[in-house]
Amino acid sequence: MERVLTPCEETSKPSHVKIHEYQAKQLFREAGIQVPTGHVVATPAEAGAAFEALGQPLAVVKAQIHAGGRGKGGGVKLVRSAQEAQQAAEAILAKPLVTPQTSAEGQPVKTLLVEEGCDIEHEYYVGITLDRGLGRPVLMASTEGGMDIETVAAETPEKILKVSIDPSGGLAAWQARSLAYGLGLPAEAIKPACQLFGQLTQLYLDKDASLMEVNPLVLTKDGGLLALDGKINFDSNALYRHPDVVEMRDLDEEDPRESKAAEAGLAYIALDGTIGCLVNGAGLAMGTMDTIQLAGGSPANFLDVGGGATAEQVSAAFKIILSDPKVRAILVNIFGGIMKCDVIADGIIAAASETKLSVPLVVRLEGTNVERGRELLETSGIDVITASDLADAAAKAVECAGASS
Ligand code: GDP
Ligand code: MN
Numbered sequence: 320m321e322r323v324l325t326p327c328e329e330t331s332k333p334s335h336v337k338i339h340e341y342q343a344k345q346l347f348r349e350a351g352i353q354v355p356t357g358h359v360v361a362t363p364a365e366a367g368a369a370f371e372a373l374g375q376p377l378a379v380v381k382a383q384i385h386a387g388g389r390g391k392g393g394g395v396k397l398v399r400s401a402q403e404a405q406q407a408a409e410a411i412l413a414k415p416l417v418t419p420q421t422s423a424e425g426q427p428v429k430t431l432l433v434e435e436g437c438d439i440e441h442e443y444y445v446g447i448t449l450d451r452g453l454g455r456p457v458l459m460a461s462t463e464g465g466m467d468i469e470t471v472a473a474e475t476p477e478k479i480l481k482v483s484i485d486p487s488g489g490l491a492a493w494q495a496r497s498l499a500y501g502l503g504l505p506a507e508a509i510k511p512a513c514q515l516f517g518q519l520t521q522l523y524l525d526k527d528a529s530l531m532e533v534n535p536l537v538l539t540k541d542g543g544l545l546a547l548d549g550k551i552n553f554d555s556n557a558l559y560r561h562p563d564v565v566e567m568r569d570l571d572e573e574d575p576r577e578s579k580a581a582e583a584g585l586a587y588i589a590l591d592g593t594i595g596c597l598v599n600g601a602g603l604a605m606g607t608m609d610t611i612q613l614a615g616g617s618p619a620n621f622l623d624v625g626g627g628a629t630a631e632q633v634s635a636a637f638k639i640i641l642s643d644p645k646v647r648a649i650l651v652n653i654f655g656g657i658m659k660c661d662v663i664a665d666g667i668i669a670a671a672s673e674t675k676l677s678v679p680l681v682v683r684l685e686g687t688n689v690e691r692g693r694e695l696l697e698t699s700g701i702d703v704i705t706a707s708d709l710a711d712a713a714a715k716a717v718e719c720a721g722a723s724s
Contacts, residue, residue, distance in 0.1 A: 335529050335552045338567045339383045341432045343549030347533075350522045352515055354546045357434035359383070366408035367401040369433035377436030380407040382416050384426040385572040387550065390466050392418035394428070397436060404433060426572070437545060442535030443502060444468045445516070447484070447523045449530075456484040458520060460498045464535040490520040504538070511544050526564065527557030576620075576639050583635035585624055592617025593647040593720045595640035595678075597633070599624050599658050607652045610709050616717035619646045626657045633666025634673065641674055648719035650712055651682045660684045660692030664699075671701045679704060679719035683712035 344354040358369035370378050382394030389395050394416045396407035408431055415425030444464035450457040461479045463471040471478055480501045482494040495513035504512050515536070523531045530552040537547045553564050570578060580587030586601065594616050598604040601623045608618045620643065624636050640649055653663045663684065671680070683706040684692045696703050704719070706712030 336555050336558060336564065336568055337385045337550075337552050337572065338564070339385065339430065339569065339572075340381065340549050341383055341430070342567045343531075343551045344432075344546065346522060346526070346551065347519075347546050347549055350518045352518050352522075352546055353544060354549070355379075355434040355437060357432050360408070360431050360433055361429060363405040363408040363412065366431055366433050367405035370398065370401040370404035373433070373435045375435045378404060379434050379436050380404055380411065381432045381434065382411045382428045383430040383432055384416055384418075384421070384428055385569070386416075386418050386420040386426055388418035388420045388466070389416065392416050392421075392425075394418065408433075429571070437537065437547070438540040439535075439547075440538045440540050440542075442537055442547075444471075444479075444532075444534045445519065445536045446530070446532040446534070447519060447528070450483065453483050455486060456520075456523060457481050458484055458490060458494070458498065458516060460502055460516075462502055464537075468534055484520055484524075486524060489524065490517050492517075505542065507542050508538060508544055515544060515546075526551070526561060527554050528552065529554045576642060579635070580622070580639050583632055583639075585622060585628075585632060585636050585639070587623075587636075587639060588621040589643070590618050590620050591645070592619045593645055594716050595619045595622075595643065595646040595649040597622055597624060597636050597640060597649065597651045597653075599626060599628065599653050599655075599663075603652065603654060607650065607709065607713070610713040611650065611716065614710070614713040614717045616713070616720055619643055624658075628658055628662075628666075630662055630666040630669055633663055634670040637667065637670035638674055641670075641677065646678055647721075648679045648681065648716045650716040651680070651684075652709060652712060653682075653684050653686070655684065655686030655688060655692070659688040660686060661688040661695055664692040664695035667703075668695065668699045668701060671699075676701060679716075679722075681706055681712050681716045681719065683707075683709055 341359050347354050360366050360369050366380055378398050380396045380398055382389050394411055398404040398407050411428055415427045417425035442464035444461040446459045447456055459479050459481050463478050480498055484490055495516040499509045499512040528551050532550040533546045535547050537545050574589055576589055577587055594611050596607050596618050598607050604621055604623045611618050622636055624632055640646055681704045704715055706715055
């Protein structure tokens with residue numbers, strides 16, 4: 320059934336949307352790709368029942384979080400009875416799962432996938448992503464699949480085979496064959512592998528994916544090929560034409576600051592540094608980040624409040640920056656054109672009075688109504704460090720961030 324996006328869904332999106340493994344496998348299944356039979360559950364009792372329903376001697380209980388590396392973190396457990404399935408589920412659901420790809424606090428697990436186990440002969444890696452240099456998607460495959468593909472890519476990149484994909488024509492038959500033979504697959508697996516590479520590529524193109532990974536793709540002891548893991552990221556700019564993908568989003572897994580910013584109509588991207596930036600205009604935001612780097616600091620975010628932001632939006636932006644524990648100083652850099660400096664000042668004052676301003680605030684205002692804006696800030700009673708120009712502002716912010724850390 321046709322489903323129209325709500326304005327909130329339309330705007331509250333990070334640049335890449337992720338889905339869970341069980342959802343990726345559903346899409347694989349619909350595309351004709353072989354995946355293990357499984358059940359999605361939320362409690363230990365359901366995990367036990369799922370084991371019974373599968374009716375196999377071996378099953379796998381898998382934590383469903385967006386981050387990878389679950390095997391290494393204890394989020395993938397092989398079980399041989401309903402009781403073991405229940406215990407594995409209990410253990411995984413008990414605490415946030417920490418993997419090499421989550422934060423140190425880990426990610427809470429709400430959902431589990433209980434799948435029939437399989438006898439693995441060999442684990443391969445297959446992935447598709449956009450190669451920005453080539454301006455085309457590339458399909459990659461390696462015999463070194465499993466849990467350490469990042470190491471393979473870093474240390475032995477020659478072990479990853481690659482072909483570039485014509486976005487209008489899809490994967491050519493000869494390209495699929497070159498990969499299948501390149502992997503040294505047994506004769507009976509060549510044809511199924513070629514078919515699978517074609518199906519994956521078509522799915523990637525049809526769904527406007529930005530990354531798709533099957534790691535591992537397994538060759539089973541009985542000679543079959545099975546997608547044992549599945550990861551798909553989508554280009555959020557194309558989300559409007561994939562309501563089924565929107566339906567699969569799990570907001571609990573997404574960066575709450577990025578979602579909040581999008582709801583408020585702000586362009587926000589979280590970064591690793593310590594200086595929170597609030598700027599109007601994407602170009603000025605980039606320039607501000609460069610100037611901070613030049614002064615020896617590092618930005619905690621990119622944040623463009625836009626050309627015509629309201630005091631409410633400025634206030635929302637402030638709260639988002641302040642909710643980031645890495646932020647040690649805030650730098651506001653506004654060139655008032657369409658957006659007037661007094662409006663910005665009002666927003667800053669409103670936000671500072673609603674939330675406790677826990678870090679130093681450096682403000683550089685220039686342009687329309689700048690005198691009125693400065694006056695509002697000076698008489699507001701909030702602790703503001705004013706700067707004469709951007710270089711001065713960046714130097715002061717870097718100094719404050721160093722001093723307060
Ligand atoms: P990831 O660590 O988040 O990438 O989770 P995966 O789904 O890739 O699982 C990690 C590892 O668990 C795989 O590389 C396999 O070695 C193992 N594994 C997963 N399912 C099965 C299974 O059905 N049978 C066996 N023997 N191993 C499995
Ligand atoms: Mn995996």
